[in-house]
Amino acid sequence: MSVLRVAPRTAVVLTLASAAALATFTWPFFVPAHPESTARTGEAPLVFIVMLPVLVALVLAELTSGGIDSKALAMLGVLAAVNAALRPLGAGTAGIETVFFLLVLAGRVFGPGFGFLLGATSLFASALLTAGVGPWLPFQMLCASWIGLGAGLLPARLRGRAEVAVLAGYGMLAAYGYGLLMNLWFWPFSVGADTQLSYVAGAPVLENLHRLALFTAVTSTFGWDTGRAITTAVAIVLAGPAVLAALRRAVRRAAFGAPVTFAAASDRPAAKVTGIPQSSSQAT
Amino acid sequence: MWWLPRGLHPGAWWLWALGLATAASHTTNPLPLALLVAVAGRVLGRRRGDAPWALAFRMYVWLGAVIVTMRVVFRIVFGGGQGDHILVRLPEIPLPAWAAGIRLFGPVAAEQILGGFYDGLRLATMLICLGAANALANPKRLLKAVPGALYAIGTAVVVALSVAPQLVESVLRVRRARRLRGASARGMRALRGIALPVLADALDRSLALAAAMDSRGYGRTAAVPAGQRTVTGALVLGGLVGVCAGTYGLLDTAAPGYLGLPMLLAGLTAAVTGMLLAGRRVRRSRYRPDRWRPAELLVAGCGVAAAALTMLAGSVDPELLYPPVSPLTWPQLTPLMLLAVGVAAAPAWLAPPPPPTVSAGRPPAVDRPIPVTDVPADGVRAARASTPGDRP
């Protein structure tokens, strides 16, 4: 069941923007080494920092351009609030990340489009609440959005234990992927140029990947990412079935897309069946 | 001053801070960088309100300190020891081949540490400037200024911001109730017993909220002619194709020059135009909109001018803005740099003072005491403290 319909045009916009956005994370692998080209590529990171918020805004605008239903919007706001309220719970303690758990489950129940929006709004709201707005925010938003989107694209037919198992596995993968992408983004900024862990412009992709892996290991983000992956998976296994049930109940109660029909008054099956006398309900 | 106290347009503070950050990004000279940090702190001291988000600045200063330390430590551990002035020789630890032949420690040169310090300080200064913007600009007012196309997302975030503190209260309430059933209120097991009632409550609430929004006119849109829809679609799609091509051009030197930055900018412009056009179908007005008035222009202008002056200083004598670490030289200040810092600091006096704050905890003048005092247990303090912006 998908709460938010993704039109073909929206899907194309989403794909194009994601492709361009991916480059904003992975550019250290592709930067050429020619000294004459640094004039052109030297500004690349700054250009990307300006470009990505615009891309995120474009996709968000495109996803909601059909006029998002008030029920989906309220659900989005409230779930983003739950996420934003959950997030600080884990922030202090090593590696406990409580955002992905609900994001994965909600993406699963409400569909890919909604999952994408939820990822972005959750992190944005959380950043506003903790005054953590900065150039990293659009990158985090996009990563979280991809996670929500991916959860919505998992095979629809799974139910029961298999579903929870797949979601837990996906949650784990997503948590690692998020950690890796955010490391990749922060890598050039955090170590600076001339250390043995810094990226080398023009070096083969594999060599730079190696250096990234070392950087990740050294900054102990492996520990963080593992903690994040494990807590996400454990939370999905433990609370997943109940949360899925609660979310599905919400979908049912909200009656998304329930048919709205009008009929003439003469068409009164109920009255015909029970034969209620006309006068009993009227005074005028 | 001649301004009446009022909150400034959040965009003005952000432009000012981004100007400062740009200025910082164009120098590694620790003197102007330190001055810029001082400027951010001074402006903050004079012009921030006492809203919760205004307290975030301290966090950014800490983060900046961490970055500087990390840079220096990285240089010591992984540096590789380029430089003539060796301060100390640490024992070398070569790592096995799988670690790309990296060796740890070794000689530590003054140039190396100084380079790390300069680099780190530049990044930290940029970060602290952003922190100043976070603390000075009211995030909710920022949301009110989103363009029409992002209106739905903006509303979702507004809802999230108002509901989140209520959820924190309801977590505390449910946690207390768990004890009444004899269950423990800690650990993973309790997560279910606490998270589920809160989630279910929140979901039910969302339905009531949606009904309220519908009845109050949410979702009224203006009719958009089919032609305009085609145009906006073409602009957005075409623009994005341009962005992809531009990104490729920027990273691949073999690509023709026009495929780089120019293509990227053209693509972004087209796509954004499409988005803004699409936003015109949202028909609504703003209550007490933030306007760009002279004070806003002045503050934003100070930021832009600081950035421009630094760039100018850089083109006049680049060595002074990027003081070389080898040979070691004392960093120097030029009049242009001082002027840039002075301009950056001007909003501390030129911007209107923040409005006299109406504290959230002010007891109501009429009516009975607020019922939250009837809430037993530890909920009260947390409920009061969990205003948006706090880190619970």
Added chain:
Amino acid sequence: MITFDRVTVHYAEGGPPPLRDVTFRVEEGELCLVAGRTGAGKSTLLRAINGLVPHFTGGTLHGAVTVDGRDTRTHPPRDLADVVGVVGQDPLAGFVTDTVEEELAYGMEQLALPPAVMRKRVEETLDLLGIADLRDRPLRTLSGGQQQRVAIGAVLTAHPRVLVLDEPTSALDPTAAEDVLATVTRLVHDLGVTVVLAEHRLERVLQYADRLLYLPGDGHVHDGTPATGLAHIDIAPPLIELGRLAGWTPLPLSVRDARRRASDLRHRLAGVAPPPVPAGADTGPTLTARKIVVRYPGTVAVAGVDLDLRAGRVVALMGRNGSGKSSLLWAVQGSGPRHGGTVAVTGPKGTVDPKALPAGQARRHVGLVPQDSGDLLYLETVDAECAQADRETGVPAGTCRALVDQLVPGLPGDRHPRDLSEGQRLALALAVQLTAAPPVVLLDEPTRGLDYHAKRQFTAVARMLAGSGRAVVVATHDVELVATLADRVIVMAEGEIVSDGTTAEVMLASPAFAPQVAKVLAPAPWLTVEQVAAALDETRAPA
């Protein structure tokens, strides 16, 4: 103004139609009261007025609803926002923004009114509802009554011609409820807005209503004037019941009405005394609390209170919000903070202090049902909750379910606890707590949001608990409940006990706590319709 023309509503999930062939008109400027039990279709009727049924809820609407000439078939709720303002039960759940001023402006922003108009209307509305000094306050720090007034203000700024209020007071305590109802009646008189109001505190609004729509629960609607419409209503406020008992026609709509008619009744009752409170065997207190102190930063919530609870007695704990009632209950139970004093519960194995026990043991001595009884429930079905309650208490399976059946017979086991009515949910939460068989049962504001029917049920349940030898405490604002239920009344203010005595002593002593019957029959010491009925039977019997 509002026309229902042969309206029948079917929801998509099936079930009997909540509205069947309903036809009525509400004229401009009328105050129309909608009455009926929980679940009788009141909300469906109200939501059909602005098209939420079926545009929002899904389903089929037969017939036609028109408001101010606009047909809901062609006008979804958003296009009726400038004509119909809707206020729901829980004001906080319906707020979009988080400060008073922004909330007042939200609806106008959607209608794309120019900023200057918005500014003017916000100021007017702040004054109209007397909330000008709250303008910058975050909504969630307001009291319930203030929140509901803001919610009303937030729809009024769009200048609707019809105001629809769906049980606006059901989530509020009586004092806040009165504030809100006073505001509504003032709006009717001052602004001439057409108001459709669903409300179970009939006695507060009947006297102002021009029309009463009564929903018996079978999908039909009885339309009439308040006095004639009351004849159909099965369970009514004590005032009406007294009127029926005394055979007054038309029925009195206010205490003033009733009092002017009551001289005859007072005369008939002159020689009779209300039945004395059954003394019961005094076995010494089951729970003894001494010098209880609870402090919060900046305030003392409970300031050295002594409390004795006896088996088989119902004690009512009264007092305004913030007087320390809840804090006292939580401190006595042991789950809340307690900064001083002692609690001793007499059990089979001597006396214990529940605070000293682990939470699982404490609830075997003192059971507490908190204000939001739903907080205790977290599973998907009634049966799962019951099974869990059996498990965590270590009693034979089925114990909790048996208690549920005793309290509310016929509760479907596969129902989600959140889909239950307020009364059923309260009963389920109570059953969960009773599974541990505590000799002392504390209930915090149990009747908030209950209609007369559910309240009567609750009264029976509470009496049964006392009858089975438990000590029961009910913290409440509801004087009518206290009059029919309590043996003893304790009134708290600022953390101290200011009044403690039998129900008759306390309630007859002050007009603020006097129930309707007492107000009508004063100075004679009658508290409830039951007492009067019994006495009348007695006077009639010898004759």
